[in-house]
Amino acid sequence: MQKVNISDSVYWIGVNDRRTTLFENMWPLHQGVCYNSYVINDEKVAVIDTVEPGASDEYLDKLEQIIGKGKKIDYLVINHMEPDHTGAVKSIRHKYPDVAIVGNKKTFEMLEKFYGITDNLHEVKDLDEIDLGSRKLKFYMTPMLHWPETMMTYDQKDKILFSGDAFGSFGTLDGGVFDDELNMDFYESEVRRYYSNIVGKWANFVQKALKKLSDASIEIRYIAATHGPIWREGVKDVLDKYDKWSRHETEEGVIIVYGTMYGNTEQMADVIARELSQNGIRNIRIYDSSKTHASYIINEIYKYRGVILGSCAYNNDMFPSMDSLIRKIENS
Numbered sequence: 001m002q003k004v005n006i007s008d009s010v011y012w013i014g015v016n017d018r019r020t021t022l023f024e025n026m027w028p029l030h031q032g033v034c035y036n037s038y039v040i041n042d043e044k045v046a047v048i049d050t051v052e053p054g055a056s057d058e059y060l061d062k063l064e065q066i067i068g069k070g071k072k073i074d075y076l077v078i079n080h081m082e083p084d085h086t087g088a089v090k091s092i093r094h095k096y097p098d099v100a101i102v103g104n105k106k107t108f109e110m111l112e113k114f115y116g117i118t119d120n121l122h123e124v125k126d127l128d129e130i131d132l133g134s135r136k137l138k139f140y141m142t143p144m145l146h147w148p149e150t151m152m153t154y155d156q157k158d159k160i161l162f163s164g165d166a167f168g169s170f171g172t173l174d175g176g177v178f179d180d181e182l183n184m185d186f187y188e189s190e191v192r193r194y195y196s197n198i199v200g201k202w203a204n205f206v207q208k209a210l211k212k213l214s215d216a217s218i219e220i221r222y223i224a225a226t227h228g229p230i231w232r233e234g235v236k237d238v239l240d241k242y243d244k245w246s247r248h249e250t251e252e253g254v255i256i257v258y259g260t261m262y263g264n265t266e267q268m269a270d271v272i273a274r275e276l277s278q279n280g281i282r283n284i285r286i287y288d289s290s291k292t293h294a295s296y297i298i299n300e301i302y303k304y305r306g307v308i309l310g311s312c313a314y315n316n317d318m319f320p321s322m323d324s325l326i327r328k329i330e331n332s
Contacts, residue, residue, distance in 0.1 A: 003066065004177050006222055006230065007158040009041050009134075013062040015055040016172040023170065027197055027295045031186065032172035035084055036226045038162060039066050040155065043133025044074040046102075048153055048162045049226050053087035060091060075122065075130060077102040077137070079164035080150050081110040085226050090115055102130065104141060106149035124151075140212055142166065144205035146198055152209075159221035166209065167238050169194050169228025180233035187229060191238070193299040194227065195245055200302060200332050206246035210239070245302060253283025253304030257297055259290065259311040259319030268310055281306075289321040294328040301329065 004012040014036035023029050035051040037059065045067055051059045067073070073096040078086060081103075089111075092099060100122045103111065111117050124130070126141040135157030142152050145166045153162040169191040176182040199206065213220075223231035223238060231238050254276055258269040266288070273284050283304060287297050289311075301307055311322040318326075 006038070006160060006224065010155065010158055010160060011039050011041065011066050012177050012224075012230065013037050013039050013047075013059065013066060014173070014177075015051050015058055015062075016174075017052065017055070018172055024198075027170070027193075028293050029170060031170070031190070033170055033227060034173045036224065036228075036230075037085075037088075038224055039063060040132060040135070040137075041067055042135055044131075045071065046075040046077055046130070046132055046137065047073055047092070047099075048077045048224075049079055049085045049164070050076070050088035050092065052084040056088040056091040059088050060095060063092075072096055073099045074132075075100050075102050077153050077162070078107050078111070079153055079162060080147060080226065081107055081114065082147060082165070083114070085164075086111075086114065089117070093117065102139075104139075104149060104151055106143075107151075110149060129156075140209075140216070142205070142209040142212065144202040145209055146202055152213075154218060156218075159219045161213075161218075161220045161223050163223050163225045165226055166199065166206070167191075167223050167228075167231060167242065168198075168225040171228060173229065177230055178232045179229040182229055184229075184234070189299065191228065191241070192245070192302060193295055195242070196298050196302040196332055197295045200245065200298075203246040203248065206242055210243055210246070250305040251283065251303055252281070253285070254281055254306035254308060255297065255300045255304050256284065256286045256308045256310070257289050257292075257322070257325065258286070258309075259322030259325075260288070261312055261314070261319070265310050265312045265319075269308075272308060272310075289319070289325050294325050297325060298329060298332045301332075 014034050016034045018032040037050050038048040040046045076099050100120050102122045124139045129136045129138050138154045140152045142150050150164050169187050171190045256269045258265045260266045269286050311319045
């Protein structure tokens with residue numbers, strides 16, 4: 001394995017998943033997804049989050065190649081308890097039985113319920129620190145990004161924010177790992193699709209987290225999320241995007257979505273689109289609710305200012321695909 005350094009002592013040890021077709025068994029992955037984990041090889045060794053269960057062997061091999069055989073892990077930091085980031089926790093505990101698991105009170109409540117782990121826990125609260133030798137890790141509680149226990153970890157030496165799912169993206173890391181190593185045209189949309197479908201419902205908590213980071217006046221050179229590219233060149237850009245999206249600031253444009261059996265509602269959508277165009281609206285997107293997955297429609301709703309939904313009747317009710325879409329919009 002070629003080592004991927006973020007700095008002299010900090011490494012990416014994530015894995016790509018090109019097999020899973022639906023993220024959380026709901027959201028299409030047309031270009032896969034990656035599960036990012038990190039190791040800090042200082043006087044004390046800290047691992048930040050893990051990966052999904054099916055990748056444990058590959059993951060442990062990467063970890064051992066970085067720290068060396070026979071060296072122990074001192075800390076396993078869990079920023080987020082979702083199984084795609086804690087799937088290798090039991091494997092790590094088996095291989096490194098003395099590792100202390102770092103998390104907050106809610107983390108440990110879930111850890112016991114998910115994996116039956118109740119010992120060798122190191123609880124942290126907001127602004128607590130852990131000393132690794134040449135650096136300290138500082139912890140920021142950021143609940144509901146996007147689970148109750150979520151937190152972020154800040155490496156004060158290398159100015160790396162390990163952000164959990166926040167600032168993440170769908171898509172594998174094909175060759176490049178940092179944003180400035182990749183063609184970001186693809187990720188531009190997938191970062192927003194990830195935000196709008198996974199994080200967007202909790203916009204008020206996003207604003208609280210951004211304010212907390214701003215008030216802390218910390219320098220952030222890298223944002224290392226648990227999915228998608230490591231932000232190096234685009235740190236300010238992705239922070240600004242999260243601020244914009246969580247304030248529900250949108251661009252001029254209209255999304256029209258129809259549900260139809262025989263095409264009549266589609267014709268209505270076309271008439272409306274033409275009228276909008278005649279009145280100067282240039283960004284118009286029309287979608288068939290039966291053919292386009294809701295995650296792509298919700299992604300566009302987060303981008304454009306206007307939304308028009310049209311449905312035929314079906315058994316004295318709304319057309320099923322439109323009914324399903326509206327439920328998903330309500331939860332995004």
